[in-house]
Amino acid sequence: MKPYLICHMMPSVDGRIVGDRWKITGGYKEYERTGASFKTDGWMCGRVTMEGYAGKASFSGKAVGRNIPREDFIAPHKGKSYAVALDPSGRLNWKSNHIDADHIVEILAEKVSDSYLEFLQKKNISYIFGGKTQIDLKRVLEKLGKYFQIKKLLLEGGGKINGSFLAAGLIDELSLLLMPVADGTIGTASLFDIETPSRKKSVSRLKLLATKKLTSDILWLRYKVQK
Secondary structure, eight states, rough: OOOEEEEEEEOOOSSOOTTTTOOTTTTHHHHHHHHTTTOOEEEEEEEHHHHHHHHHOOOOOOOSSSSOOOOOOOOOOOOSOOOEOTTOOOOOOSSEEEEETTTEEEEETTTTTTTHHHHHHHHOEEEEEEEEESHHHHHHHHHHHHHHHOOEEEEEHHHHHHHHHHHHTTOOOOEEESSOOOOOOTTTBBBBOOOOOOOOGGOOEEEEEEEEOGGGGEEEEEEEEEE
């Protein structure tokens, strides 16, 4: 069984998600508080977001003199909460195997280098494979449930990652902190950027679950994704 997936984001009223210019007082604090209220078993982001925790310098290890089997690796760990990084090519240069109390789990493609797998093993960072060159998102979620007993997971990705999960029918709920700002910047990442040839397939119907006004005129919207 795959985990219950909640996409938790804080977009502008026009759907932009790059908020470094918005300067909304208490926005991030409210985002963290509402996210914690779901009591999930972990959270998932893409490589770009995770660089904020790992560092912007990409991994550049030397080639190793052995072939490492493309088998899932579950590192010893004590934590029961997880930080899941979608990093198919293996570029995140981690300094530790955890973020706060959350054990790091890397999602990789089999094209990743042997040197990166060795690096993760030495760091005691768990990793699972999602496919040879592309990531099978459903398969990844099923593995997270099987190996780590993750029953509920926050998705906090960029537009393309969120869009991929939505288009695959894998998001169960949306939790949106609507920021009281209109951005309007052309070319900026939006909440969902779905790369599909079919406009019909990119449309998902939602059912409103709850609304709540928070501090600084932030509106918390919760939707069930209808499937």
